[in-house]
Amino acid sequence: MSEVLLDVRNLKTSFFTAEGEVKSVDGISYYVNKGETIAIVGESGCGKSVSQMSVLQLIQMPPGKVLDGQVIFKGKDLLKYNPKSKEMRSIRGSGISMIFQEPMTSLNPVLTIGEQLCDIITTHSDLTKKEAWLKGIEALVSVGISEPKTRMRSYPFEMSGGMRQRVMIAAAIACGSELIIADEPTTALDVTTQAQVMDLLLDLVKKYNKSLIIITHNLGLVTRYAERVYVMYAGRIIESGTTEQILTHPEHPYTKGLLNSVPKLEDDKNQDLIPIKGMPPVLSNLPPSCAFMPRCPFPCSKCTSNGKPALKNVGQEHYVACYLVGE
Amino acid sequence: MSDVVNDEQALLRVEHLKMFFPVTKGLLEKPIGTVKAVDDISFEIIKGETFGLVGESGCGKTTAGKCILRVNKPTEGHIWYENKEIVQMSDTEFMPYRRKIQLIFQDPYSSLDPRSSVYGILSEAIQCDGIARSKDELQKRVNELLFTVELDPLMSYRYPHELSGGQRQRLGIARALACNPELIVCDEPVSALDVSIQAQIINLFKDIQKKLGITYLFIAHDLAVVRHISDKIGVMYLGHLVEITKSVELYKKPMHPYTQALLSAIPITDYYEEQKRKRVTLQGEVPSPMNVPRGCPFHPRCPYAMGVCRKERPELRELFDNHFVACHRYDKEESFK
Numbered sequence: 195m196s197e198v199l200l201d202v203r204n205l206k207t208s209f210f211t212a213e214g215e216v217k218s219v220d221g222i223s224y225y226v227n228k229g230e231t232i233a234i235v236g237e238s239g240c241g242k243s244v245s246q247m248s249v250l251q252l253i254q255m256p257p258g259k260v261l262d263g264q265v266i267f268k269g270k271d272l273l274k275y276n277p278k279s280k281e282m283r284s285i286r287g288s289g290i291s292m293i294f295q296e297p298m299t300s301l302n303p304v305l306t307i308g309e310q311l312c313d314i315i316t317t318h319s320d321l322t323k324k325e326a327w328l329k330g331i332e333a334l335v336s337v338g339i340s341e342p343k344t345r346m347r348s349y350p351f352e353m354s355g356g357m358r359q360r361v362m363i364a365a366a367i368a369c370g371s372e373l374i375i376a377d378e379p380t381t382a383l384d385v386t387t388q389a390q391v392m393d394l395l396l397d398l399v400k401k402y403n404k405s406l407i408i409i410t411h412n413l414g415l416v417t418r419y420a421e422r423v424y425v426m427y428a429g430r431i432i433e434s435g436t437t438e439q440i441l442t443h444p445e446h447p448y449t450k451g452l453l454n455s456v457p458k459l460e461d462d463k464n465q466d467l468i469p470i471k472g473m474p475p476v477l478s479n480l481p482p483s484c485a486f487m488p489r490c491p492f493p494c495s496k497c498t499s500n501g502k503p504a505l506k507n508v509g510q511e512h513y514v515a516c517y518l519v520g521e
Numbered sequence: 522m523s524d525v526v527n528d529e530q531a532l533l534r535v536e537h538l539k540m541f542f543p544v545t546k547g548l549l550e551k552p553i554g555t556v557k558a559v560d561d562i563s564f565e566i567i568k569g570e571t572f573g574l575v576g577e578s579g580c581g582k583t584t585a586g587k588c589i590l591r592v593n594k595p596t597e598g599h600i601w602y603e604n605k606e607i608v609q610m611s612d613t614e615f616m617p618y619r620r621k622i623q624l625i626f627q628d629p630y631s632s633l634d635p636r637s638s639v640y641g642i643l644s645e646a647i648q649c650d651g652i653a654r655s656k657d658e659l660q661k662r663v664n665e666l667l668f669t670v671e672l673d674p675l676m677s678y679r680y681p682h683e684l685s686g687g688q689r690q691r692l693g694i695a696r697a698l699a700c701n702p703e704l705i706v707c708d709e710p711v712s713a714l715d716v717s718i719q720a721q722i723i724n725l726f727k728d729i730q731k732k733l734g735i736t737y738l739f740i741a742h743d744l745a746v747v748r749h750i751s752d753k754i755g756v757m758y759l760g761h762l763v764e765i766t767k768s769v770e771l772y773k774k775p776m777h778p779y780t781q782a783l784l785s786a787i788p789i790t791d792y793y794e795e796q797k798r799k800r801v802t803l804q805g806e807v808p809s810p811m812n813v814p815r816g817c818p819f820h821p822r823c824p825y826a827m828g829v830c831r832k833e834r835p836e837l838r839e840l841f842d843n844h845f846v847a848c849h850r851y852d853k854e855e856s857f858k
Contacts, residue, residue, distance in 0.1 A: 237715040354806055384577035385742065386803045389786035393802065411716055414788030417795045441792040455720035457749035459772050459789055466727070467749070469720035473685050 196227040199405050200249070200290075200373055205263035207241075207248045210256060213478045218244040220429035221263070226373065231399060231406040233420035233437075235413065235452075237474055241429040242409045246375050250286055251277040267373070288318040291366035293395075295378035297358035301350040307334075307361055308346030311368060318369040333364040337394060356387035363395055367402065374399065375407045380415070392419060413456055417441055422511065425449050428475050428485035431505065435512035445514040448486050484516070492518055531565035531601075532736050533589065533704060538562050538598035540584050544811060556810045558584040560760035561598070563837070566704070566753075571730065571737040573751030573768065575744050575783075579810055581760040582740045586706045589738065590624055591615060602704075620650060623702035627709035629689035633681040639667075639692060640677040643699055650700035666695040669732075670725060687718035694725065698733070706738045711746060723750055744787055748772060753843075756780050759810055759818040762837060765845040776846040778823050817849065825850055 207219040218241040226232050236242045247253050248260050251272065265272040267289060275282040286292075294300040302310055311330035315321060321329060327346070334342035337360040350358055359379065366374050376395065380388035396419055399406045408420060416423055416437060423440045425433040425448070433446040444450045451470035472489040481487065487497045496517040497503075505513040540559040543552050559581040566572040574582040587593045589600055591607065600607050607618060626632035633642060643663045664674045670691040681689055690710065697705050707726070711719045727750065729735060741747050747754060748768045756764045756777065764777040775781045782801045789795050803822045808814060814821050820830040829849050837847040 237717060356806055384807070385744070385783060386577065386786045387806065389788075389800075389802060412788075413716075413790045414795075417790050417792055418788035438792055441790060452716060453790060455717050456790055457720070457723065457743075457745040458791070459745050459748060459784065459787060460791060460794060467720040467724055469724060470717040471721075473687060473718070474715065 196229065198225050199228045199230075199268065201225045201264075201266040202245075202249065203264045203266070205245060205248055205265065206261040207244050207253060207258060208261055209258045211478065216478045217429050217480065218258075218477060219248060222424075222426070222429075222431045224424050224431065224434070226405045226407060228372070228405055229400075229403045230422070231396070231408065231420050232422045232424065233408040233410060233416040234424045234426060235410060235416055236426035237411055239474060239477065240426045241477075242426050243377055245426070246292070246377060246407065246409055249375070250290060250292060251275070251282055252286075252292075284318070287314060287371060288369045289371055290373045290375060291369070291371040293359070293362045293366050293374065293376040293379050296382050297355065297362050298350060300362065301358060303350055306347050306349055307353075311346070311361075311365055314365050315368055329368060330364075333368040334361070336367070336398065337361070337364045339364075355383050356391060359383060359391050360394065363391070363398065367398055367404070370402075371404070373405045373407070375409070377409045378411070379408070381410075381412075413441070413453065425452075428480060429477060430485070430502070430515065431513075432486065432515045433513065434505070435510075439510070439512045443512075445508055445512070445519045446486075446516050447490050447492060447518070451489075451491075494518065530567055532568040532603060533738070534563075534565040534599075534601040535585070535589070536563050536599045536601070538585065538588055538600065539596045540581070540588055540593055541596045554811050557760050557813055558810060559588065559595075560813070562755075562757070562760075562762045564755050564762060564765060566736055566738060568703075568736055569730070569734050570752040571739050571750055573739045573741065573747035573754040574757060575741060575747045575754060576757035577742060577783075577807060579759075579807060580757040581810070582742075582757050583708055585757075586624070586708055586738060586740050590622060590706055620700045621703045622706065623697040623700070623704070624706040624708065625690075625693050625697050625710045628713055629686065629693045630681060632693060633689060633696075635681055637680075638677065639663075639672075639679055639681075639684075642681075642692065642696055643667075643677070646696045646699035662699075666698055669698060669729065670695045685718075686714050687721060690714060690722055691725065694722075694729070698729070698735075702735065704736045704738065706740070708740045709742065710739075712741060712743060719746070726750060744771075744783060756783070759807065759813055761818050761834075761847065762845075763819065763847050765837070767843055770841075770844055774841075774844070776840060776844065776851065777819075777848050778825055778850070779819050817847075 203223045204221050205219055206221050209216040209218055222245055234242045249265050260273060308330055312323060312326040315326040315329050330346060331342045334345055339345050339360055380391055383391060420437050422436050424431050427448050433449050444453055454468040455470055457467060470489055475485050482501055484497050484503055487493050503515045503517050505515045508514050508519055538559055539561055542556045542558060544554045544556055545551060546553045576582045588595045595608055602618060607615060640663055643666055644659050647659060647662050663677055667674050672691050711722050714722060739747060739750055748771060751768045754768045754771050755762050758779050764780045775784050782803045785801045805822050816832050817830040817835050820826040827849060835847040835849045837845045839845050840851055
């Protein structure tokens with residue numbers, strides 16, 4: 195059994211807005227082993243990004259607040275630290291790094307790539323500026339950027355989207371963090387660039403034995419790159435398991451619906467897609483019962499009366515939160 | 522090339538369309554180059570069918586759509602709508618065609634007037650047509666449109682910000698349908714939507730086509746979505762059409778190296794199939810359309826590039842029945858069979 199690197203237990207994050215409490219993350223638990231790649235899947239607003247921001251304590255407070263839970267990274271509970279404390283700051287970047295969706299907005303537009311990389315490297319190591327510069331060039335080489343010496347002096351706007359995302363990856367690995375969280379890393383990129391960037395990221399993760407969390411809504415990316423999957427809906431994990439289990443034998447009606455509603459390249463195209471009816475729920479006004487019930491094709495009496503279903507084990511690593519399963 | 526457009530049944534025919542944009546610099550607007558957004562493309566759309574245009578960002582698919590809508594005046598080439606040339610027409614002559622050719626945008630929020638209610642948005646479009654005159658007729662038509670796009674008639678007093686993304690896109694579709702169009706240009710109509718909502722809208726597009734017999738030009742970057750909805754697909758790369766074929770053939774028998782790479786870059790959700798797939802990974806990035814490589818535009822990234830690819834631009838040729846490919850690999854007849 196491999197070593198657990200990050201263990202999140204019963205994490206709860208809410209935002210207190212004028213419309214009331216928005217339970218973005220409502221008691222989720224998951225773990226990542228060393229050297230493992232997992233994916234968190236869900237539609238927009240299901241809390242997948244917030245769950246990761248909470249891990250790094252990047253939630254804006256107020257209005258947000260991490261209410262409960264433990265985030266155990268290498269044996270230490272990160273939620274015990276103050277978000278602004280020295281310990282927390284040293285973990286961001288050198289322990290856990292994050293790659294964001296839009297590389298243009300997460301790079302500083304008025305500083306060169308080199309300045310930004312050096313800044314990150316000198317903060318997390320004892321290297322001098324000169325050494326950091328060389329290390330920055332090294333990092334750019336490892337992500338396959340041509341002419342890294344010239345690129346160190348260019349600004350983010352001079353680069354294409356794919357290159358910017360490579361720079362973000364370079365920054366994430368430059369300080370030797372053990373866990374990389376990639377929040378929709380390729381949504382803003384074109385298909386062929388997406389494949390290049392994801393392949394690169396996975397190669398680097400494997401090469402340096404790092405762990406990776408991919409947050410995405412794209413089930414295809416999950417199939418290709420992840421080892422285990424967590425499916426989120428309305429702030430809760432509703433199904434988890436290995437990629438094979440989730441994609442070949444989904445148990446939760448939402449996971450099934452999601453898989454049926456994606457147009458596939460290989461299927462018979464005259465077959466109609468089977469969409470999930472209705473709309474994703476409003477998080478400020480969730481029912482006390484299963485949040486998927488209003489859209490569920492098989493609601494039963496238990497779903498209305500018994501409150502939110504808990505995750506049940508249905509075989510090996512496979513967990514499902516649904517009253518219908520396992521009966 | 523000319524045999525691409527031979528069918529008389531075509532509702533819309535595009536012939537050798539070129540759209541170049543000058544790039545200028547400084548106060549005096551000194552020309553420093555041209556962006557060849559669309560460079561000599563030809564295709565046709567059969568009445569009642571869906572033609573899908575796919576390609577990565579900057580390949581000119583939206584520009585091609587805008588030329589058809591006469592938002593951009595093409596640099597060269599012809600567009601025939603029901604055998605009438607629409608590029609050379611004056612604005613007054615084109616007026617009746619405005620009604621017949623409608624469009625749906627990618628972002629449903631920024632394309633709806635935030636100060637106008639659903640009723641206002643739809644009635645404005647209906648009045649342009651001049652069919653409904655009285656208030657009752659107008660109300661009836663609005664309800665009819667809302668029914669077609671499966672929205673509750675009670676919605677008609679809501680404002681766009683009160684609607685969800687999927688509902689807004691439904692409203693966008695209703696507005697396009699308001700004056701009984703024949704052709705709708707859909708520019709990335711589902712890419713801003715969530716997966717579960719995307720399927721609802723795609724099905725709605727198909728239902729409307731079945732019911733009203735509307736022809737679509739469906740522009741999108743997601744090959745899986747385009748394949749699902751289209752009868753024929755044109756793959757664009759840097760302003761060129763590199764492959765046109767029936768959508769069922771595209772996945773089974775992609776011929777152009779770019780199409781092959783594009784298909785293999787998309788991860789599929791069938792777990793066992795995905796583990797087995799062979800992948801073609803492309804090197805480098807799409808060159809700037811200001812500086813299109815000589816010869817075949819794809820040759821710097823093509824795994825099969827030959828000497829001739831650097832010199833001559835390949836013509837779109839019919840390899841099989843209704844399967845057109847622009848690639849030098851298939852110059853010799855027997856090489857692909």
